[in-house]
Amino acid sequence: MIEIPESNTIAKQLSETIKGKKIVGVVTNNSPHKFAFFYGDPNEYSDILKGKVIGNTNAYGGQIEILANENSSNNEKDKNKDDTIIVLGEDTQIRYIEKNKDIPEKNQLLIRFDDYSSLVCSARMYAQLHVTLSDGYNNEYYDVAKEKPSPLSDEFDMKYFEDLLDEVRPTASVKAFLATKQRIPGLGNGTLQDILFNAKIHPKTKIKKLSKEDKERLFNSVKNTLADMIKGSGRNTEKTLFGDFGEYGLILSNKTFKDPCPLCGSKIVKESYLGGTIYFCPVCQKLDS
Helix, strand or coil: CCCHHHHHHHHHHHHHHCCCCEEEEEEECCCCCCCEEECCCHHHHHHHHCCCEEEEEEEECCEEEEEEECCCCCCHHHCCCCCEEEEEEEEEEEEEECCCCCCCCCCCEEEEECCCCEEEEEEEEEEEEEEEECCCCCCHHHHHHHHCCCCCCCCCCHHHHHHHHHCCCCCCEHHHHHHCCCCCCCCCHHHHHHHHHHHCCCCCCEHHHCCHHHHHHHHHHHHHHHHHHHHCCCECCCECCCCCECCECCCCCCCCCCCECCCCCCECEEEEECCEEEEECCCCCCCCC
């Protein structure tokens, strides 16, 4: 699933790899997938994109926005209603394929460039594959992600974090606060585990039970853990633009939960909670009853 570490990593790689390339061909639904979600008619994507030049790529929460236009400028201030955007998200697998390299047979969006390289997008579970003119684009999650400050930004400070906490019911859990309702777009169940472990807070802890010190630790862990994940080119359970796994080794995941806690040696607990799986150390992340 594309979360903040992956969107930022892949957006950076795309900016360094495909910016300035001219689109010469587009193929959609080469391998139909019932959970590949397009914007409008995917059969029109070729007409919309062909001849356009790739500009900047931006990360907004867990979504990746690629700008395309008749020229290679694509500065935000130069955008107009005729600009085209490619917005990718959810569980989309995004790969850059060099000239003369094999293209994965199963894909839902294939964009070919004038240098014979390609961008290939495939659905693993759910895939957001949106291509449209920027003017009039209607996507609530995209809009929220653009409007809210990234946890990596200076605008996301302690006051902003406390204001977010104040908007939540006191009886809501920390997991519900962090990973639902798009309060922090792009922070999902995958990145949640290490954030809470580093903050030494149990996922089921109620907001009303958090002390001032707990809130400060949680705030710092959100910013620092996500920054470390991006510095490591994403999590080691997710792949980059080039098909390599990220280098940030998750502390808690489905690959590590059978290992003892790296801090105290206790057995890690795995449970289902709020529609997903949580992992925690019962000693380092004690639940206040």
